[in-house]
Amino acid sequence: MRKLVLIAVSFMLLLIASFCLLFFLLHAGTDVTDTKLAGASFSVDSYGAKGDGQSDDSQAFLKAWNDACGSAKGTPTLFVPKGKAYLFQPVKLKGPCKPASISVQQIQGNIIAPESVDAWKWSDDDKDAWIRFSGINGLVINGGGQIDGQGASWWKCGSDGNCPRPTALHFHSCQNLQLSDLTHINSPKNHISINTCNDTHISNLHFIAPEDSPNTDGIDISASSNVFIHNCKIETGDDCVAINTGSSFINISDVACGPGHGISIGSLGEHGESAEVEEIYVRNCNFTGTQNGARIKTWEGGSGYARKITFEDITLIAPKNPIIIDQHYDPLPAATNNSAVKVSDVTYRRVYGTSAVENAIKLDCSNSVGCTNIVLEDINITSSVLGKDTYAFCNNAHGRSSSSTPNVTCLD
Numbered sequence: 241m242r243k244l245v246l247i248a249v250s251f252m253l254l255l256i257a258s259f260c261l262l263f264f265l266l267h268a269g270t271d272v273t274d275t276k277l278a279g280a281s282f283s284v285d286s287y288g289a290k291g292d293g294q295s296d297d298s299q300a301f302l303k304a305w306n307d308a309c310g311s312a313k314g315t316p317t318l319f320v321p322k323g324k325a326y327l328f329q330p331v332k333l334k335g336p337c338k339p340a341s342i343s344v345q346q347i348q349g350n351i352i353a354p355e356s357v358d359a360w361k362w363s364d365d366d367k368d369a370w371i372r373f374s375g376i377n378g379l380v381i382n383g384g385g386q387i388d389g390q391g392a393s394w395w396k397c398g399s400d401g402n403c404p405r406p407t408a409l410h411f412h413s414c415q416n417l418q419l420s421d422l423t424h425i426n427s428p429k430n431h432i433s434i435n436t437c438n439d440t441h442i443s444n445l446h447f448i449a450p451e452d453s454p455n456t457d458g459i460d461i462s463a464s465s466n467v468f469i470h471n472c473k474i475e476t477g478d479d480c481v482a483i484n485t486g487s488s489f490i491n492i493s494d495v496a497c498g499p500g501h502g503i504s505i506g507s508l509g510e511h512g513e514s515a516e517v518e519e520i521y522v523r524n525c526n527f528t529g530t531q532n533g534a535r536i537k538t539w540e541g542g543s544g545y546a547r548k549i550t551f552e553d554i555t556l557i558a559p560k561n562p563i564i565i566d567q568h569y570d571p572l573p574a575a576t577n578n579s580a581v582k583v584s585d586v587t588y589r590r591v592y593g594t595s596a597v598e599n600a601i602k603l604d605c606s607n608s609v610g611c612t613n614i615v616l617e618d619i620n621i622t623s624s625v626l627g628k629d630t631y632a633f634c635n636n637a638h639g640r641s642s643s644s645t646p647n648v649t650c651l652d
Contacts, residue, residue, distance in 0.1 A: 279314030279339070282307050283321060291324025293352060298329040308345075309337035309376075315344055320385060322348035328371065329354065329361045330406070335376035335414075343378060347385035347422060356393045357403055369410035370428070378416045386423040394428035395453050405429035405455065411437050420444045430457035431476070436486075440467045446474075451499035453477035458500070465489045472496070479504045480530075485515035485544070492521070498528030502559065504535040505549060507569050509542015509581040517546045526555035529596075533562040534588065537569040538581040540606070545582040556593025558624040563588055565614070565637070567606040580606030586639075587615045595621050600630035600646055603637035614639030616648055 282304045285291065289300035301320075308316040316339060320326060328351055337343045353370055354360050370389060373379060389408040397403040408427035411417060417440040424431040425448045434440055442459065449456040458474035461467055463486030471494045474480035480497035482504050483490055497503060503522055508515035515538070527533040534551040556562045567580055583605065600621040605611035614637050622645065623630050634650030641651035 279316040280308070280311050281317045281319060282311075283319040284326065285321055289326055291321065291326050291349060293325035293327055295327060296329055297326040298331050301326070301328060302331055302333070305333050305345075309333075309335065309343060312338045315339060318343075318345040320345075320347045320349045320351065320383070322385070325350040325352050327352055327354065330363065330367075330370050330372075332363075332372045332374070333376070334374050337376055339378070343376060344380045346383040347381065347387070348383040350386045350388060352388040353390045353408070353428075355390050357397055367404065367406060369407045369433070371408065372410045372412070373414055374412040376414045379411075379414050380418040382418070382420045382422065384421050386425065388425050389427035389431070391426045391428040391449065391453065391456065407431075407433045407460075409433070411435065411440075413437065415439055417441070422446075423448065424458075425449065426453070427456055429455050430460045430478070430482075432458070433460045434462070434464050434467060436463045437467070438465050440464065441470075442468065442472065443470045445472045447472070447476050447480075449476040451477055457482050460484065461487050461490060463487065467491070470494055474500060476500045482506070483517060483520060484508070485513070485517060487517050487520075489519045490521070491523075492525065493523045495525045496528070497525060498530045498557070498559075500530050502527055502530045502532035502535045502561075503551075504532065504537055505546050506535075506537040507539060508537070508546060509539040509544065511539075512541045512543070512579075515542060515544040515546065515581050518548045520549040522551045522554070524553045526557065527559045527562070528557040530559040531561065532564055533559045534564070534591070535561065536565045536583060536586065538567045538583065538606075540568060540570045541579055542581045543579050545584065547582070547584045547586075549585070550587045550589070551591065552587070552589035554588075554591040554593075556591065556595065556621060558594050558596040560596045561602060562593070562595050562600050562621050563591065563616075563619075564602045564604075565611060566602070566604050567611070568604060578608060580609040582609050583611040583614075585613045586611070587617070588619060589615075589617045591619045591621065593621060594624035595630055596624050598623060598628055598630055599633050601632035601644075601648055603632070603634045603648075603650070605636040607636055610636035610638060612638050614651060616641040616644050616651060618642070619644040621645065
């Protein structure tokens with residue numbers, strides 16, 4: 241009997257030990273897997289960055305980036321620590337990187353450019369961007385920090401063309417790009433440029449520059465598709481978002497724009513060039529004190545098309561040109577008017593608010609080509625000036641209008 245009891249106890253202890261070993265192995269395996277997914281961490285401080293706002297931290301940043309980009313374990317993370325200011329000269333961050341899916345750069349501190357034009361040090365003749373990312377797939381940039389282009393000196397010297405101004409952040413051929421939770425201030429030129437990037441997600445960004453700062457667009461998009469911009473606040477001296485040739489399937493929602501020049505398709509067709517833009521959807525955005533609201537602008541003499549464009553659920557607080565199609569966007573007296581970018585299939589729906597000017601709707605289309613299938617539905621734009629009325633202007637625009645104030649007689 242005692243022998244049977246001992247055998248039973250031994251068997252139970254073996255079962256318990258086996259269960260404990262299995263439990264340990266399973267959890268150990270999970271931890272290892274999670275570690276692999278997390279990948280290594282690369283802080284710019286570990287590579288000699290000072291973060292005092294005076295020392296040049298560019299090389300430390302590049303070394304940290306190169307190691308993160310070359311890391312083959314999981315998803316590497318590059319950190320710019322909180323509470324410091326890192327001075328960067330112009331840098332280029334190139335891919336492809338070893339991580340197959342994604343590379344993460346987390347900006348928690350501040351990144352600042354040299355304060356004066358003369359203090360910028362260029363490594364070569366490519367002077368159109370301060371921080372350039374190219375050929376990197378699955379790049380994620382976030383962290384709550386600030387990127388300061390210190391553009392004031394550039395705005396003065398660049399007004400006469402003597403020193404072409406650089407873009408602050410330029411992304412070229414970066415697929416599956418994600419940008420979020422950052423503040424961008426005072427770029428010498430446009431704050432962010434997106435070029436030949438597909439499947440881009442931009443959210444929770446704040447752009448700040450003086451209203452009179454030249455060409456300080458928030459986001460410029462060109463030759464890109466499937467770009468999603470959501471929940472951003474853009475206060476700059478030019479377009480909040482500019483959509484240029486080669487772009488398609490651009491979705492913009494919940495953007496607060498102002499001051500600035502509005503959300504613009506174009507300009508398109510400069511110097512007689514052919515332009516192609518289509519499938520643009522702008523929803524639930526507001527324009528406050530902007531020079532324009534929902535704008536399409538093309539140069540005379542261009543060709544190609546801008547089509548399948550929708551602006552809906554738009555709130556207006558005294559912009560100067562709430563709804564505008566301008567196919568005579570040409571300050572040069574020698575322009576020809578024999579051809580134009582074809583504008584068609586454009587819908588404005590549920591656009592409400594006030595206009596700072598009486599001409600609230602301006603559809604100034606090309607005399608040679610004209611605009612077709614322009615649709616206005618449920619529009620109510622009144623004057624922000626007490627006692628004034630609003631009106632619509634049309635030139636060679638064709639389509640239909642319903643429930644619109646002001647009345648658009650050319651589309652009725």
